[in-house]
Amino acid sequence: MKRLLLVLVLTGCLSPTEPDGAYPFDPPDIYSVWYSETVRCLGGSAASFDGIEWYLVPGDGWISPNLHRTIIGAYYPSDEIFIAEGFRFHRSVVTHEILHYLHSPEHPAPPFGVCDHS
Ligand SMILES: [Zn+2]
Secondary structure, three states: HHHHHHHHHHHOOOOOOOOOOOOOOOOOOHHHHHHHHHHHHHOOOOOOOHEEEEEEEEOEEEOOOOOEEEOOOOOOOOOOOEEEHHHHOOOOHHHHHHHHHHHOOOOOOOOOOOHHHH
16 A cells, blocks of 8 residues: 555656656567556556557656656656656556556546556
């Protein structure tokens, strides 16, 4: 439960301001594995992994001026996912944002707290 709270606090789930310095990147192969696992956990999805536009943000997090806290991952309804460089291989951060893309901009639990490996 503590880890779930950490992810919820640090990920920018409420449309934070887009981070400065973000740049597009090709997701590493492990992301498609995590994506498939998340889809399986949900019991299926018609969405496509290729529908996500991935961005990295320099550093270990960015300050969101409108949320007044440090963010390490964020999903935007335009199907863009931003991940702080320092957390790009943190499964729980990446799958949390994938779950937003696949399921909901909110945090219904479950599947949040289960399918995002928090
Ligand atoms: Zn979230």
